[in-house]
Amino acid sequence: MSGVRPTRAARAGRAVVITVALLWSLGPVAYGVLLSVRPYADVTRDPLGLPSGLDLSAFTTAMRDEADGGFGLGRFVLNSLGVAAGTVALSILVCVLGAYAAARLRYRGRAVTNGVILAVYLFPGIVLAVPKFVILSRLGLTSSLVGLLIVYVAATVPVALYMMRNFFLALPRSVEEAAIMDGCSLGQLLVRVVLPIAVPGVVATAIYVFMIAWNEYFYALLFLVQHRDLWTAPLGIAQLGDFQVPVTVLLAGSIAVTVPVVIVFFLAQRYIVSGLVQGAER
Amino acid sequence: MTARTPGDTLARRENRRGWLLVSPSLAVVALVVLLPFVLVVVFGFSDMRLVDIPYLGTEPVAWTLDNFRQAAASQAFRGALWTTVLYAGLTSAGSVAVGLALALALRRPFAGRGLVRALLLVPYVLPVVAAATIWKTALNPQYGVVNAFGRAYLGWETPVGFLSTTSAEVWGVPVPVALLVVVLFDIWRSAPLAFLFLTARLQSVPGEIEEAAALDGANRRQALRFVLLPQLRAVALLLLLLRFIWSFQSFDDVYLLTEGAGSTQVMAIQVYTELVTKADIGSAAAFGLLMSLILVVLLIGYVLLSRRTDES
Numbered sequence: 205m206s207g208v209r210p211t212r213a214a215r216a217g218r219a220v221v222i223t224v225a226l227l228w229s230l231g232p233v234a235y236g237v238l239l240s241v242r243p244y245a246d247v248t249r250d251p252l253g254l255p256s257g258l259d260l261s262a263f264t265t266a267m268r269d270e271a272d273g274g275f276g277l278g279r280f281v282l283n284s285l286g287v288a289a290g291t292v293a294l295s296i297l298v299c300v301l302g303a304y305a306a307a308r309l310r311y312r313g314r315a316v317t318n319g320v321i322l323a324v325y326l327f328p329g330i331v332l333a334v335p336k337f338v339i340l341s342r343l344g345l346t347s348s349l350v351g352l353l354i355v356y357v358a359a360t361v362p363v364a365l366y367m368m369r370n371f372f373l374a375l376p377r378s379v380e381e382a383a384i385m386d387g388c389s390l391g392q393l394l395v396r397v398v399l400p401i402a403v404p405g406v407v408a409t410a411i412y413v414f415m416i417a418w419n420e421y422f423y424a425l426l427f428l429v430q431h432r433d434l435w436t437a438p439l440g441i442a443q444l445g446d447f448q449v450p451v452t453v454l455l456a457g458s459i460a461v462t463v464p465v466v467i468v469f470f471l472a473q474r475y476i477v478s479g480l481v482q483g484a485e486r
Numbered sequence: 487m488t489a490r491t492p493g494d495t496l497a498r499r500e501n502r503r504g505w506l507l508v509s510p511s512l513a514v515v516a517l518v519v520l521l522p523f524v525l526v527v528v529f530g531f532s533d534m535r536l537v538d539i540p541y542l543g544t545e546p547v548a549w550t551l552d553n554f555r556q557a558a559a560s561q562a563f564r565g566a567l568w569t570t571v572l573y574a575g576l577t578s579a580g581s582v583a584v585g586l587a588l589a590l591a592l593r594r595p596f597a598g599r600g601l602v603r604a605l606l607l608v609p610y611v612l613p614v615v616a617a618a619t620i621w622k623t624a625l626n627p628q629y630g631v632v633n634a635f636g637r638a639y640l641g642w643e644t645p646v647g648f649l650s651t652t653s654a655e656v657w658g659v660p661v662p663v664a665l666l667v668v669v670l671f672d673i674w675r676s677a678p679l680a681f682l683f684l685t686a687r688l689q690s691v692p693g694e695i696e697e698a699a700a701l702d703g704a705n706r707r708q709a710l711r712f713v714l715l716p717q718l719r720a721v722a723l724l725l726l727l728l729r730f731i732w733s734f735q736s737f738d739d740v741y742l743l744t745e746g747a748g749s750t751q752v753m754a755i756q757v758y759t760e761l762v763t764k765a766d767i768g769s770a771a772a773f774g775l776l777m778s779l780i781l782v783v784l785l786i787g788y789v790l791l792s793r794r795t796d797e798s
Contacts, residue, residue: 214706221591222602228674229606235631236620251634302511310497311504317512324519330735330754331774334761335522335529342542358518365511390503419613421738426762438615442742451623458616469611473604480679481686 233462236455244450262456275449277457279433280440284461287349287436288417291356292410295364298357300406303368304398308380324362337426346427349434355423360413367412367479371405372398408475415465437461529771530554536765553772563756563773567780570734570752573669578729580673582722585680590710593688603685610678618742621671625649652749664748672739676732680725687721688714720792727788731781753777 239247240262242255267281268274305311306318336355337346345351375398383397399406424439435443441457469476531554532547557563588606592599609617624631627645636642646654651663691714699709737754744750746759753773760770 211706218591218594221587225588225591225606226602229609229678232617232620232624232674233608233612235624236616239623248629251629251631252638298510298514301507305504305507309500309504309507311501311508314504317508321511321515324515330737330757331526331778332519332522334757334767334770334774335525336518337761338525338529338539338542338767339522341539354518358514361511361514390506415611419615421613421615421742426758438613441615441619445619445622451626451629454619455623458613458619462612462616465613466608466611469607470604473607477682481683 237459240452240455240459242452244452247452262450262452263460266453266457266460275440275444275453275457276432276435277437277440277460280435280437281461283349283434284418284437287352287356288414290353291360291417292414294353294357295360295413296406296410298361299364299368299409300394300399300402302361303365303372304394306365306369307372308377321362321365329359333422333426336423340427347431347434349428351427352423352436355427356417356420359420360416363416364409364413367409367476368402368405370479371402371409374405375401404475405479408472408479411468411472412476412479415469418461418465526771526774529767530775532768534767534771536761536767538767550768553768554776556769557772557776562751563776565749566751566753566756569665569750570754573665573672573740573750573752574730574733574736576666576669577672577676577733578726580669581676581729582680582725584673584677585682585684585725586718586722588677588681589684589688590714592685606681607678609675612675614675614738615742617671617675618739621667622649622743625667647748649744650748662749664744664750668740668743668750671743672733672736675739676729680729683721683725684718687718691717723788723792727784730784734781735777 238255241258241260242253243259243261246253246256265274267278268276269279270276302321306314306321336358340346340351340354343351345354379401380393380397383393388397419438420436421438421442424436425442428434428436428439429443432443437457438461441454441461444457445454528547531549531551533550533552592603623629625633625648627633627647632648633642633645637645646663648667649664653660654663655661695713695717696709699713704712735754736752737758740746740750740752741755741758746752746755754777757770757773757777760766760773
């Protein structure tokens with residue numbers, strides 16, 4: 205046993221690694237928060253200074269509508285919320301069904317469909333950006349949030365299927381078998397038996413899907429750059445960076461769109477992580 | 487275990503149910519992945535521009551190999567390919583290395599380990615736009631904290647344009663500044679994921695193996711080198727491959743930080759430029775196809791490699 209126990213040097217080394225890692229991970233975020241509560245003139249005059257008070261005007265300026273002298277981030281956030289909520293609803297609906305079939309039902313062609321879905325998950329997304337853009341603009345959807353919603357559902361279905369299948373595989377089979385013996389129909393089985401015990405997994409997947417849609421930048425840029433009223437929050441912040449917007453306002457906007465995701469992620473962290481890394485244990 | 491029940495009506499019913507449930511997923515995959523894939527091949531081999539979109543499907547396709555010929559002859563394309571390989575290679579190696587160091591450092595329980603683990607995930611959860619905004623501000627030549635610190639304490643005479651400098655001499659060695667900054671940014675954002683996967687794998691290594699190694703007289707370094715690391719090999723290799731694939735096609739990180747300045751024009755930015763700036767769909771599709779060809783070759787190499795190590 206004694207050979208496995210860390211020496212004092214090893215423990216000191218570990219403390220150093222952990223301290224450096226925390227500074228490296230959180231340092232930039234703390235810097236962003238500190239700047240967002242300082243007046244812009246202060247930041248340019250003394251870049252290394254600390255906040256002298258709590259100045260939240262950058263946040264209100266970022267959020268207020270352009271008509272009120274703000275930068276309209278409030279509206280961008282609403283656009284993002286709408287698209288992300290729609291993506292979660294559609295993607296989860298499709299994936300609960302697909303993941304249950306992949307985890308439990310033995311149908312002909314199951315190996316092939318599972319393989320196709322995994323291949324899609326690994327397929328380079330940028331290659332498909334070109335045809336997706338062409339198809340959706342042929343259909344007149346590239347200048348609308350609906351087009352973005354379609355792309356986001358497609359982008360999240362493979363990873364949501366993968367996560368949810370892992371959750372279903374971890375559930376006990378016995379309850380479902382009893383329900384089938386009792387003559388439960390497929391719909392009853394799913395709604396009354398499977399979903400109630402799968403709630404943590406579904407919620408974790410939903411949060412992960414929400415994060416992907418909320419954070420997405422590339423397709424928003426590709427589709428909506430010309431339509432300022434439709435900008436999502438990430439696109440809005442990135443575009444405003446090219447204008448003469450004070451950096452404190454940009455940072456306030458960045459922090460404002462980050463905080464909700466970080467909080468929600470940490471509430472469901474354990475489930476999301478276990479859904480993602482299952483399969484890595486082997 | 488319903489399949490064990492005699493009679494094939496049950497099996498047939500399960501078959502029908504399976505297809506019923508999986509069909510929405512397959513429909514999404516077919517419509518939004520397979521169909522676009524067919525189209526990108528068609529576009530790559532045809533002369534098509536943005537202004538042609540309204541006539542799509544009403545006119546016959548004008549087949550041509552010009553897009554590929556131009557890509558092969560283009561200096562920009564070859565430059566972007568090299569930049570992308572360098573970027574993806576450095577990023578994947580760096581993120582797995584950092585992830586491994588973190589996973590090993592946090593392997594044994596200590597007070598507050600759960601909290602530290604959670605905090606290390608912050609860069610991974612942060613929206614990429616927010617992360618890029620913070621980094622751009624920190625590296626800004628006028629008011630950024632890095633340059634201010636360098637000038638106040640490290641004796642820098644002029645501010646460094648970290649995101650626009652192609653190459654700078656450091657002690658006589660040319661360093662690709664902007665590219666390294668983008669690599670560092672990507673490692674910062676992606677190492678937590680590698681950390682998660684490696685931690686999961688580490689936790690499933692039975693403690694007895696290490697104890698047995700200690701009983702056999704192995705010291706800590708030997709136990710790490712010969713007992714723990716081999717257990718992590720397969721996951722680490724998979725993580726390297728996945729990160730390479732993802733970074734190889736990464737657009738957001740590079741575009742948001744530099745917009746391609748300072749010799750950071752990666753392939754994804756080239757595809758975007760061909761499509762949006764040059765309005766040339768055919769050429770953008772051809773660039774994309776060449777990218778995926780390279781990735782497919784890489785995937786085949788990985789499969790062959792992992793099969794060989796399985797056998798040995």
